[in-house]
């Protein structure tokens with residue numbers, strides 16, 4: 001029963017007193033929380049255990065024992081039972097801040113864009129433009145007007161050096177249907193004046209021309225819909241027989257079309273596989289087993305034609321051949337889709353209304369900042385500050401929301417985070433799935449950004465911000481396109497239970513998220529940027545919406561799962577690329593791979609008990625009377641192997657197997673207090689993948705960024721993006737070939753850009769219907785301080801608790817830094833409304849509100865070669881008045 005104590009714990013003074021009191025028996029029978037026992041040292045713990053055994057004989061000595069038997073304090077004690085009147089919470093209105101500089105990444109205003117449009121329309125420009133709302137394929141029309149990103153050196157001189165604000169430029173993409181070419185023009189300086197000029201913007205592309213056959217989808221495009229009607233109108237009796245529906249180009253059509261991509265290899269032709277679907281809610285999940293390959297090259301729809309048709313894996317050279325086979329009864333029929341299925345399985349209605357879950361009629365918990373919002377927004381400059389972070393927002397047609405000039409605790413850490421591209425490559429036995437590689441930049445993540453559903457897409461108390469774009473459809477502002485909110489991560493960012501002075505407590509895990517959601521045809525993409533108290537930034541992409549459904553038959557089993565009678569979810573890869581331009585302690589940064597490797601090492605303090613000598617080897621060595629000691633002193637362990645990646649020759653990277661190590665961007669000339677280069681690590685989060693299919697003509701050179709987990713290049717103004725809106729249709733000769741960024745340049749203390757991927761290998765299952773779930777279809781990466789600081793700077797947080805052990809019988813010493821959650825009633829939530837799109841015609845005048853069909857046309861057209869809305873548009877345009 002010796003003490004066994006070989007050290008004196010550095011206890012809080014009060015705790016020492018408590019120990020002394022307990023040991024001396026000066027405290028008896030004092031009711032106290034059981035946790036009091038935790039303040040005692042090991043000796044006392046032993047004593048308490050002994051006391052338990054000997055109780056009650058020695059209970060007078062070990063008075064603390066009685067405390068052990070006391071019940072816990074009830075867990076609901078945090079809820080006040082006060083009956084005092086509850087006041088309304090003081091204002092939770094957004095607090096303003098004035099951005100230190102103008103937002104030089106903001107898109108053009110409606111006024112600026114309208115003025116540029118008018119300027120481009122002037123005859124002096126010689127562009128022979130037709131207003132986009134009236135343009136046909138063979139006309140010249142504006143596709144896009146957008147702010148052009150300033151040079152980084154100019155931007156930094158303005159932000160850091162007090163230089164003049166960089167001259168403002170715009171770029172405008174014009175589809176020259178008359179000459180079958182696309183030109184991206186650089187226009188500036190702005191505002192328009194005699195000094196303003198325009199020239200083709202070529203330095204950011206890798207081919208001199210942008211072929212017309214790679215053009216983006218024109219919201220006024222009609223010819224494809226006409227072609228569909230021309231092909232399937234005469235086959236109405238056939239499609240009615242095989243599928244129970246018709247596609248005649250009429251409003252009451254029960255079959256619509258959907259196209260694939262890419263439509264070209266190098267821009268010399270344009271061809272589309274068109275699939276048909278039933279025109280019902282959730283139509284993406286009602287594919288029909290017929291596929292038509294159209295040649296839609298050039299601008300003359302009269303030359304467009306059917307190349308081939310496939311029905312149930314039988315190939316026909318023309319619609320006439322297909323009809324002939326049907327008439328002769330030679331078709332091997334595929335299963336006809338169920339037309340009497342009224343279950344609404346592909347809709348969002350609650351199909352199983354009878355199986356209510358317990359308490360589900362109650363509204364679930366929601367996030368409320370009782371003490372007022374803790375972030376500030378300069379709404380005019382779209383500048384945000386929160387807990388030491390500050391950054392500007394930008395927004396563009398191609399990829400939507402982006403972030404600029406991210407500072408943490410007063411210094412820039414990242415100059416730019418911009419999403420670059422989002423691809424999805426499918427597999428299957430049919431021509432539609434097997435040929436599809438969508439690159440959604442073409443369809444426009446920004447163009448497809450949607451009004452956020454307050455309280456569903458983001459917390460009710462989030463701050464909602466607008467986004468503006470200027471396209472062929474005119475100008476539009478989504479009032480609630482971006483949400484900003486702080487949330488409780490519901491777990492401490494750090495915590496510890498301890499008994500020595502000032503070692504016990506926790507920091508609340510609060511995070512600030514900036515989110516926007518784009519619905520690109522069938523899919524919904526949630527773009528999240530989340531800031532954390534320690535300086536970590538999480539980039540996350542989650543997906544929902546409808547699968548691109550395939551036609552199910554047994555031969556498709558290798559490519560997905562059946563999810564309904566004739567529908568399957570088809571296997572596909574999503575890969576989403578981001579540009580992260582780190583500026584760690586300045587622009588001169590380096591790339592280090594800090595990897596884990598195993599070593600066999602000998603140490604003189606290792607004995608044979610844990611050393612590495614096999615019994616057989618030992619026996620043999622003893623026989624020859626060899627000295628076993630050096631061998632028996634060997635053991636294995638892991639170690640860090642740091643390797644600088646010096647040039648772009650070695651900077652296309654994979655995350656190590658078993659996540660053994662990470663990549664760090666650091667400034668080798670800036671060190672923390674412990675002599676290590678200040679850096680940020682790229683820490684894989686959920687599902688960090690790269691593209692699986694690395695040997696495909698459809699992804700040959702246009703998605704080279706997708707073929708690695710991440711890549712690092714030296715930053716250049718003429719390498720602003722890893723992709724372009726035309727890359728989708730130019731796999732063989734892309735406008736941006738990412739591999740051309742890699743020309744052996746030094747990465748040693750240069751301005752570096754990390755191009756990293758998120759994504760999922762999406763193996764659809766029944767639970768992907770009706771719609772994919774964001775909990776599994778999600779991917780993330782953490783950019784986290786790595787010796788950037790001298791310690792964890794989230795310790796600054798005042799929303800933290802420090803506990804110290806009390807004197808026996810007294811309450812714990814609690815320090816919450818004076819931060820208390822107010823006892824108050826939050827503001828009443830507004831009734832849910834969903835509006836917020838301001839549309840303007842090309843002349844800047846307010847556009848008349850779109851009806852549902854027009855909205856659907858804009859919303860779904862982007863990923864469909866044709867659909868009902870197109871067909872209806874065709875009717876009205878071609879026949880002057882709609883017969884439909």
Ligand SMILES: [Cu+2]
Pocket residue numbers: 543572574762772777
């Ligand atoms: Cu998917």
